[in-house]
Amino acid sequence: MKIDFNKNADGLVPAIVQDATTKNVLMLGYMNEEALAKTQETKKVTFYSRSKQRLWTKGEESGNFLNLVDIKNDCDNDTLLISVNPVGPTCHTGSDTCWNEENTSNFGFLSQLEKVIEQRRTAGSGDTSYVASLFEKGINKIAQKVGEEAVETVIEAKDNNDELFLYESADLLFHYLILLQAKGFTLKDIEAELQKRHR
Incomplete structure (x- = not known):
């Protein structure tokens, strides 16, 4: 160097x-x-x-x-x-960074999507969005949707239509993010579990 x-x-x-x-x-x-x-x-x-x-x-x-x-x-x-x-905070002020930001993982657009899901989950009865309606129906309906999307993703994986496979994969991931929040978790919790296994 x-x-x-x-x-x-x-x-x-x-x-x-x-x-x-x-x-x-x-x-x-x-x-x-x-x-x-x-x-x-x-x-x-x-x-x-x-x-x-x-x-x-x-x-x-x-x-x-x-x-x-x-x-x-x-x-x-x-x-x-x-x-x-x-090891510990970096800034002399006790902050994680010298820009007073938390040093946590960011998953780009997926982190933005998690925030949108959170906003719609907590918006109250006035929210008529698809996400809000799923949360209103409860954990069983959300889990069922994840199962349905998983099956559809597996079916498309066995075909040769990449466009449909990506479409169903996106549906699966979207509904999985909803399920995570319904259970009180986020992608950061999944990351932590994978890191634990990696060691």
Whole structure:
């Protein structure tokens, strides 16, 4: 890995720190050659503190270390992307990130869809949406719908029509998200269970 530490007069390059699992950006620090070498040697992320004018290992006082997973440099060789497994909150304020955000998994559009389902589940009797009507009918009806969609997905899997297979797969996943919420769970709970099995 070739890093151009001479691009800036102070010999520092930005180091973007990202959670290796959630992919959330946790903080931004700066490294010189010595900080990078120490990070690679100890496997704990070490920065060069511009205010203290010395090397600084994140967590050296709090115990909230950033355990190194991987380091990549950008196309100009003057910025680092550092993947870590954080121990505790990253920010000195006690927040998970330096942007005061929770460091939790996000599943893109599926997370948005979960929020829509939650809104329609809690909207009350005025909501006439399909989702609200399913919740009104109760857990047995929701579970039945998941079963029906699962059977339809299996049938389409045995055919050669990819469009129909994807359509039924989407129906199955949508109704499964509804079932999860009816049982008081979300995709994060499924992720946690799969991670537990992976170990």
